[in-house]
Amino acid sequence: MIYKNTVVFDFETTGLDPHKDRIIEVAAIKIVNGKIQSTFSQLLNPEIDVPEFITNLTGIRNEDVQGAPTMKEVIPWLMTMFERSLLVAHNALFDLSFLEANTQRHLGISLQNQFIDTRTICIDQFPYQSHKLEVMCKQLDIPLTGAHRALNDVMATWELLKKLGDRTDLEPFINRLYFFKKYGRPDWAPEYSNVVGI
């Protein structure tokens, strides 16, 4: 079920706010019956400046995105790929909030996809440690070269999902989001999420 029709995806953005910030790179792989059926990554012109700290983090410069297509041009293809798939991301609430802001902005529709947050599963399985993608990959022997380019992160997240699936039943994690009570409840989550404070 988990691997029947699944899209693992990741965005790089100009910052943390899905309403003020913009996506500068999208990457996604579509898994059908456990096998990668398609791979997609695209630099996007955010039509606003890429801050220097984002360039340092991602290697993506203003000059790299200025000639790139905009999300408005790319989102129809993206939604064709995402249609009816289970969406998987590491720290999924971040990527889902940007996806929701963009489907609202460009298509006037709200996200309906079931999802799995690999970070939530990591918190469940390895409670007393960091749950960053790099840390989890190192710990579980998953190669991750050039972190913070979206397609590398996506490939690593897919390997992470499979390793987590070898350890535990993934079904209960569909639509489940853990948050740390000490940091407060997230402002937004898909309405069908199961948001659990720990």
Added chain:
Amino acid sequence: MIYKNTVVFDFETTGLDPHKDRIIEVAAIKIVNGKIQSTFSQLLNPEIDVPEFITNLTGIRNEDVQGAPTMKEVIPWLMTMFERSLLVAHNALFDLSFLEANTQRHLGISLQNQFIDTRTICIDQFPYQSHKLEVMCKQLDIPLTGAHRALNDVMATWELLKKLGDRTDLEPFINRLYFFKKYGRPDWAPEYSNVVGI
């Protein structure tokens, strides 16, 4: 100029004949000003059987492509990506002949893109040896994991192009195709090609 707007691409197919055989996987990366701007790979439903020797070569099985989109559905996106780019492939005549057959079949148009065949450059630079992608990559220290899945081959071909560009001026190789006289002139090439028997 070579790295300004370039698409490196590769097809896996059901066989050698661009009219009778069908594409089962496409992969392409778009390079803008020397940097990867987009990555795309897609399994395709050929609507004919995948022969057993192709499954052995590529790992792509009938069950992997039966639920996949068809070239007819994917070609509009593909042509958006390829538009006005310099096309690069290893043994480009093979991939160009399939691309031409498909643009004719689905869009009724003929290929207009300039191209570079990395195999032709390899023949020029390393005359007395095999020019298979695997062989060239090994020789030039280019990692190639899981050959004959299209995206791996594309990434390797891009690295190969850059290594060849460090050795020799690539401009004279635009639209140039070498063929070995002992095997005879190819049946088809883009009309603007510079087909050279050696």
